[in-house]
Amino acid sequence: MKFNFSAIRQAAFLLTVSLAIAGCGKSGPEMAKVTGIVKLKGKALTAGSVSFVSTDPKRNNANGNIGPDGRYTLQTTNPGDGAEVGEYTVIVSGIDPNALNTAAPGEPLKKMVNPVPEKYEKPETSGIKKTVAKGSNTFDIDLE
Numbered sequence: 001m002k003f004n005f006s007a008i009r010q011a012a013f014l015l016t017v018s019l020a021i022a023g024c025g026k027s028g029p030e031m032a033k034v035t036g037i038v039k040l041k042g043k044a045l046t047a048g049s050v051s052f053v054s055t056d057p058k059r060n061n062a063n064g065n066i067g068p069d070g071r072y073t074l075q076t077t078n079p080g081d082g083a084e085v086g087e088y089t090v091i092v093s094g095i096d097p098n099a100l101n102t103a104a105p106g107e108p109l110k111k112m113v114n115p116v117p118e119k120y121e122k123p124e125t126s127g128i129k130k131t132v133a134k135g136s137n138t139f140d141i142d143l144e
Contacts, residue, residue, distance in 0.1 A: 029084040032132050034062065034074040036139040038092060040115060044070025047096035048116065050141065052088035052130065053123045059084045065097055083132045090128035092120045092143060116143060 034052070038045045048066040052074060062083035064072035074083050094116035102109065119125040120143055130139050 029059065030134065031076065031082045032085050032134055033080070033082040033136045034064075034132055034139060035137075036072060036141060037070040038066050038072060038141045038143070039070060040094070040143045042142075045092075045094055045116070045143070046070065047099075048092060048094040048114075049097055050074070051091045052083050052132070053091060054084070055087045055089060059086050062088075066092075082137075085132050085134055087129065087131050089123040089126060090130055090139075090141060091123055091126050092116050092128075092141065 036050075038048070038050060045066050046068050050064050050066060050072045052062040054061050060076050062074040062076045064074040066072050073080055075081050076083055094114045095112050099112055100109065114121075120128070128141065130137075
């Protein structure tokens, strides 16, 4: 009995290539870019953070720092990767995250004043709901 090793090698090669191509697709949740401007009483908030808290416990939350012009860009795991597609409750803090860093470990924090009303800091009371869709999303947030 004679084996055709050329045909076996060719079939093995095609199988390997097919498996490699099938494994090259994107995996994980569908992500979408999310940006916007946060305003407090009509003026850009100059520092703080925005968090999109998922309404689905299986989906990750997304966060972004607010820049001096009020702009934010969300990230879930990597800078600028956005948020997973779905519904969120939005919370906002006016405390600059960088102000929480101290020069020495254990050094007391300076007293910080949060200009954002407390209701916007909790998912249960913020009242801000957003739905992240495929593609690019712009959500400007106006706080009173």
